[in-house]
Amino acid sequence: MRAALPIDTAPASGAGHQPVLLGEAIELLAPRAGARYIDGTFGGGGHTRALLAATAPDGVVLALDADPVAMARAEALAASLSVPDRLRPVQANFANLAEVARGTGLAPLDGVLLDLGLSSFQLGAPERGFSFQLDGPLDMRFDPGAGVSAADLVNELPEAELADLVWRLGEEPKSRRIARAIVQERAREPIQTTARLAAIVERAGGGRRGRSVHPATKTFQALRIATNAELEVLERALKGAVEVLAPGGRLVVIAFHSLEDRIVKRFFERESATCLCPPELPVCTCRHEPRLQRLTRRAVRPTPAEIARNPRSRSAVLRAAVRLPGVPEPTAGDCP
Numbered sequence: 001m002r003a004a005l006p007i008d009t010a011p012a013s014g015a016g017h018q019p020v021l022l023g024e025a026i027e028l029l030a031p032r033a034g035a036r037y038i039d040g041t042f043g044g045g046g047h048t049r050a051l052l053a054a055t056a057p058d059g060v061v062l063a064l065d066a067d068p069v070a071m072a073r074a075e076a077l078a079a080s081l082s083v084p085d086r087l088r089p090v091q092a093n094f095a096n097l098a099e100v101a102r103g104t105g106l107a108p109l110d111g112v113l114l115d116l117g118l119s120s121f122q123l124g125a126p127e128r129g130f131s132f133q134l135d136g137p138l139d140m141r142f143d144p145g146a147g148v149s150a151a152d153l154v155n156e157l158p159e160a161e162l163a164d165l166v167w168r169l170g171e172e173p174k175s176r177r178i179a180r181a182i183v184q185e186r187a188r189e190p191i192q193t194t195a196r197l198a199a200i201v202e203r204a205g206g207g208r209r210g211r212s213v214h215p216a217t218k219t220f221q222a223l224r225i226a227t228n229a230e231l232e233v234l235e236r237a238l239k240g241a242v243e244v245l246a247p248g249g250r251l252v253v254i255a256f257h258s259l260e261d262r263i264v265k266r267f268f269e270r271e272s273a274t275c276l277c278p279p280e281l282p283v284c285t286c287r288h289e290p291r292l293q294r295l296t297r298r299a300v301r302p303t304p305a306e307i308a309r310n311p312r313s314r315s316a317v318l319r320a321a322v323r324l325p326g327v328p329e330p331t332a333g334d335c336p
Helices: 022-029 046-054 068-080 094-103 150-156 159-170 175-188 194-204 217-227 230-244 258-272 304-309
Strands: 036-039 060-065 087-091 109-115 245-255 292-294 317-323
Touching (some): 022 245, 036 046, 036 094, 046 060, 046 068, 046 109, 060 068, 068 087, 094 109, 094 230, 109 230, 150 159, 159 175, 159 217, 175 194, 194 217, 217 230, 230 245, 230 258, 245 258, 258 317
Parallel strands (some): 036 060, 036 109, 109 245
Antiparallel strands (some): 245 317
16 A cells, blocks of 8 residues: 555644544545545544545535534535535435435445544533543434433343443443443432443442553443444445445445454455355355455554544554446356
8 A cells, every 4th residue: 555645634624633544545545536425424524625625626525424513514514615516415324325325316436435433523522422531411322313322221221231232342341340330320320421420330340540541431332332333334334335336436444443343344355255155165156246356455554643643543444445347147166
C-alpha cells in the first residue's frame, strides 16, 4: 500500500472530532470526479468532506446515520455546498444502505465506506449515555427515538443473560461478578445513570488500581453493542454493500474492536474465495462465485503519529476490497 494521502483533517469534522485513518480510507476508495459513494456513518463528517473534495465537481455522496444529531450536521454541510445536491443526507441505519441506495437512484455505487466507531460528538454528549466518564442517562441508542435503551437491558435482563452479554460482547472475564453486582444494586433502586453503573462495575471488578483502562470499559462496550444490535447490523450492511457496488466499486470498513473486525475479515475471506467446500472433498460442489477481491491482505492500522494526535484511533483497523465483475457460475469440479 502506498503512503497515506496528506489530507488535512483539521477543518473536516468540526470541533473535537478527528476522522480515523482518513488518508488510508480515501486512498483505498480511489474516489474520482463524477462517481457515487456512500458514507454509511456520517458522524462528524470528516470522511464525507474528503470524499466530496476528491469527487469534485460532480461526484455525489450519500451520507447515512441513524443519529438525528449527526443528520442535522450533514444537512448543514449540504446547504453550505455550492452544489447542495452533491451531498444527500438520509437518516437511516447503515444496515439498510442497499435499500436507501436503490431508493435514491444512486445504485450501482463506486464505493462504500463504513466507519464503525463512535464520534467524539456522541462520546462528549452526557445526555446520550455512551461514556462512563460523563454522568448522564443510561441510554446508548444511536437513534434515541427507537428501540430499547441500555438502562432497559441493565434493569430487566436476568442475571445469567446479563453475564453472557457482558462476556460475549465485551469479552469481560469478570462478567459473572459484574452481573451479580448489577442485579443486587438494581434490586435496591433501578440503575438509570452512567455514573452509577460505572461505579458498580468498578467495585465489582476490584477497582482501578494499577489499570490503564477503566474497569467499566468492556461492560459499556457490550451494552452499547447490544443496545444497537451492532454486530447484526454490520453483517446486513456488508451484504447490502456488495449488492449495490458496481464492478470495480470499493468497500472500505474501519472497525474498532475484535468482534467487528472478525466479522469483516471473515466476510471478505468468504466473498473472495473461489470454493467454500470442506477441504476433505476431492472436487468442488459448492458452485461459489467470488464477488470480492481483497485490497488489504492485512489490516491497516493508524500510524504512531495519528495515535499521538488522536488517541481514540489506537484500536482502529481498516480492511478493503473491490467488487469483481460478474462471471459465469463454476461447474462442479472447476475448483481443486
